[in-house]
Amino acid sequence: MVRKQAIEVIGINEIPEFWNVLTEDQKAYLQANITLQHYKKNELIHKEGGEPTHMMILVRGKVKIYKSGVGGRSQIMRMLKPYEYFGYRAIFAHGNFHGYNTNARAFESCSIYKIPATVITDLLQQNAKLAFSFVQRLAADLGASDARMVNLTQKHIRGRLAETLLFLKESYGLEADGATINIYLAREDIANLSNMNTSNAIRTLSTFATEGIIAVDGRKIKIIDEERLHKISRLG
Amino acid sequence: MVRKQAIEVIGINEIPEFWNVLTEDQKAYLQANITLQHYKKNELIHKEGGEPTHMMILVRGKVKIYKSGVGGRSQIMRMLKPYEYFGYRAIFAHGNFHGYNTNARAFESCSIYKIPATVITDLLQQNAKLAFSFVQRLAADLGASDARMVNLTQKHIRGRLAETLLFLKESYGLEADGATINIYLAREDIANLSNMNTSNAIRTLSTFATEGIIAVDGRKIKIIDEERLHKISRLG
DNA sequence: TAAAAAAAATGTTTTTCAGCATACTTTATA
DNA sequence: TATAAAGTATGCTGAAAAACATTTTTTTTA
Numbered sequence: 001m002v003r004k005q006a007i008e009v010i011g012i013n014e015i016p017e018f019w020n021v022l023t024e025d026q027k028a029y030l031q032a033n034i035t036l037q038h039y040k041k042n043e044l045i046h047k048e049g050g051e052p053t054h055m056m057i058l059v060r061g062k063v064k065i066y067k068s069g070v071g072g073r074s075q076i077m078r079m080l081k082p083y084e085y086f087g088y089r090a091i092f093a094h095g096n097f098h099g100y101n102t103n104a105r106a107f108e109s110c111s112i113y114k115i116p117a118t119v120i121t122d123l124l125q126q127n128a129k130l131a132f133s134f135v136q137r138l139a140a141d142l143g144a145s146d147a148r149m150v151n152l153t154q155k156h157i158r159g160r161l162a163e164t165l166l167f168l169k170e171s172y173g174l175e176a177d178g179a180t181i182n183i184y185l186a187r188e189d190i191a192n193l194s195n196m197n198t199s200n201a202i203r204t205l206s207t208f209a210t211e212g213i214i215a216v217d218g219r220k221i222k223i224i225d226e227e228r229l230h231k232i233s234r235l236g
Numbered sequence: 237m238v239r240k241q242a243i244e245v246i247g248i249n250e251i252p253e254f255w256n257v258l259t260e261d262q263k264a265y266l267q268a269n270i271t272l273q274h275y276k277k278n279e280l281i282h283k284e285g286g287e288p289t290h291m292m293i294l295v296r297g298k299v300k301i302y303k304s305g306v307g308g309r310s311q312i313m314r315m316l317k318p319y320e321y322f323g324y325r326a327i328f329a330h331g332n333f334h335g336y337n338t339n340a341r342a343f344e345s346c347s348i349y350k351i352p353a354t355v356i357t358d359l360l361q362q363n364a365k366l367a368f369s370f371v372q373r374l375a376a377d378l379g380a381s382d383a384r385m386v387n388l389t390q391k392h393i394r395g396r397l398a399e400t401l402l403f404l405k406e407s408y409g410l411e412a413d414g415a416t417i418n419i420y421l422a423r424e425d426i427a428n429l430s431n432m433n434t435s436n437a438i439r440t441l442s443t444f445a446t447e448g449i450i451a452v453d454g455r456k457i458k459i460i461d462e463e464r465l466h467k468i469s470r471l472g
Numbered sequence: 473t474a475a476a477a478a479a480a481a482t483g484t485t486t487t488t489c490a491g492c493a494t495a496c497t498t499t500a501t502a
Numbered sequence: 503t504a505t506a507a508a509g510t511a512t513g514c515t516g517a518a519a520a521a522c523a524t525t526t527t528t529t530t531t532a
Contacts, residue, residue, distance in 0.1 A: 149311065
């Protein structure tokens with residue numbers, strides 16, 4: 001069983017951004033220090049406020065990155081899919097924002113490569129190409145974060161929910177039917193992605209369904225009229 | 237007059253992060269390509285949606301970085317002070333978030349060093365130490381952006397305004413009296429920093445003044461009871 | 473499979489905040 | 503300096519969304 005899992009997940013050398021730019025020595029160094037770890041559904045991977053020990057690469061499953069805000073109310077910052085990496089921001093920031101600012105939780109059963117903080121820091125300082133690829137990644141993340149800020153603060157509930165549904169579609173894609181979003185989230189998670197409370201997520205999803213924009217079957221959400229979702233998202 | 241301005245501003249070699257890690261060749265390359273430009277009060281420095289041509293280092297004056305959101309409503313993302321640099325995120329991000337996502341405007345008369353995008357990209361790819369310092373900077377920026385997200389989305393008006401006042405104090409410091417925040421902003425800018433409309437910024441500032449938390453004299457804001465501001469900010 | 477727990481649905485109430493109108497004050501400009 | 507324009511102050515109203523309560527449905531677990 002352990003063997004089977006090991007076969008299921010991809011190797012680190014299949015992630016070109018990490019692998020191709022390294023020298024032979026650096027590859028050996030990375031191989032010697034990387035570990036694969038499994039997390040059960042809903043298991044906490046890292047905790048807000050904690051000291052970052054590893055950078056992680058998700059290779060199987062889905063992860064949510066979220067912050068606990070006012071009165072413990074949680075705000076999902078990002079949702080990850082395989083081949084995406086995380087936990088590196090906390091390692092590299094110095095000053096106020098060193099350390100995990102977020103919680104990471106396995107949304108379903110996950111396999112994750114873990115690279116010790118010291119190892120990834122060494123590699124970045126030795127290898128300008130690798131460092132540059134992290135610059136590119138962080139620059140894109142920051143752009144996304146700023147864009148999301150305006151979405152969440154300025155749009156009304158319908159606009160925020162439409163945005164979230166489109167985001168989920170972009171991130172996780174559609175099932176074989178070409179319409180059902182390929183992730184099943186609790187209404188509460190949809191709410192936490194959209195900066196609203198659960199009641200309003202439920203209510204607004206129902207309204208969208210009534211209006212024929214989506215079809216809802218339990219946690220399955222089918223996008224019927226994507227154009228309208230875009231329109232609702234644009235108008236706020 | 238031109239001579240005088242040139243003397244007033246610091247040299248690029250006084251910014252260690254840029255200078256100390258460069259080789260002699262790289263220093264020469266940078267020196268040969270860097271230019272100093274002056275902007276008048278309220279002048280636009282770069283525009284949302286535009287192609288990034290330069291990375292910039294503010295050496296005199298204050299700059300606001302803002303996004304135009306739903307219905308043109310503007311949201312100030314950051315406020316800069318001398319020695320801070322900007323415009324680099326747009327250069328390095330690839331994919332969706334390449335290009336300026338924000339506007340930058342001289343909040344008062346400014347002097348700015350401009351490094352062509354190609355030059356800074358060359359330097360980063362050649363110099364792992366420089367690239368790593370950008371990784372650190374971007375990681376901190378992203379942490380700040382995520383923290384701000386929760387502030388702006390979850391806190392109530394009083395909490396958001398308190399947060400903004402404390403942020404301004406941290407960023408720009410206090411005047412000789414040890415209480416007056418060393419930046420004079422229009423109520424509209426305070427509102428755009430705090431995700432609220434101008435009326436509510438005015439109203440809430442008045443309330444804070446009535447409660448003896450701050451004292452307001454035109455655009456001068458004096459912090460009387462910082463502890464209460466922290467408390468209001470924490471509670472949302 | 474039954475019982476318990478969690479999640480979803482829905483209606484009602486309350487709070488927060490945006491939008492607007494108006495008056496007053498300060499700043500810019502002819 | 504007069505006039506216009508911009509910015510500030512304040513009250514009122516209504517829309518949006520949170521909070522709460524209750525019922526129904528689904529999922530988990532014993």
